[in-house]
Amino acid sequence: MTEPRWLDEDEQRAWRAFLAASRLLFDRLERELQHDAGMPHAYYEILVRLSEAPDRRLRMSELADKSLSSRSRVSHAARRLEEAGWLRREECETDRRGAWAVLTDAGYAVLQAAAPGHVEGVRTHLFDQLSAEQVAQLRQISEAVVAHLEPLD
């Protein structure tokens, strides 16, 4: 291994602040969503992606890609969501290996009910604390990180 490149003072502080902000924010939103809508954020995101797809359906792999989850994770989640009646799986005609994940009406209704509260949380805990300039900065910073991590892996 080569000589380790340590973090300087500023980076150290930035990293710790970012770590703290992320943990606090996501833990908070997770808890609110769990409390108000009875589902973890990962499930919420799956429902959102499905609701935005044509015919409210996506192949399992697309769903995994769009929600930045592993196939395994989505597969486990789909089982749970199916039990709850919010999602239905259908076999794919054109590729017999494949499966469609379809958002049910009940799933759509649950999402509609959960969304305002969740959005309110995001507003309150994030955007209300930032200036318009900072929102733009956060976006650019995030996009740089995504651009680096997305293609790889």
Place this chain on the structure above:
Amino acid sequence: MTEPRWLDEDEQRAWRAFLAASRLLFDRLERELQHDAGMPHAYYEILVRLSEAPDRRLRMSELADKSLSSRSRVSHAARRLEEAGWLRREECETDRRGAWAVLTDAGYAVLQAAAPGHVEGVRTHLFDQLSAEQVAQLRQISEAVVAHLEPLD
């Protein structure tokens, strides 16, 4: 409930980018740490906090606060870390309810071994992608969020 305050176009994009960046970054670091050092990031953070404390020891509650974890989480983690021989619990003389978490020499050694690789990951996946200005921006944004969420909760 009052009228929901939705996110505008810019906020929507910023939020999704931030979500994606955070998930990708933390998942990646988590996986690297698990692979290279055989521990999740939460455990790494516990070891870090202990290593920085006087005599490498902290009361369980302080440890929970500093690592932004619930007492329960730290308690479960401590059991695991104790099994691994990286941490030892001692009873507190001045408060018989309390317990000290003490970093063992083995724990310190493991942390020393894990740190360079982890820091390298943070560099590569985060700071190498950002300008010095963006690092400063990220810090300010994060501190604003922490300031809002820290006291409450």
Place this chain on the structure above:
DNA sequence: GGAACAAAGTTGAGTGCTCAACTGTTCCCT
């Protein structure tokens, strides 16, 4: 056409987290 390889998705074991309930101790207040 058939063999090797890749892709889609599922499954089970293991692990860490949350939540609520619990024990034991200390603090506070009159």
Place this chain on the structure above:
DNA sequence: AGGGAACAGTTGAGCACTCAACTTTGTTCC
């Protein structure tokens, strides 16, 4: 002093995630 509230920490059940192994189907290439 004594009773009640608050605090420190642990525990167990339930759930979500990871990793690796697996089945089934599609693709490629000779």
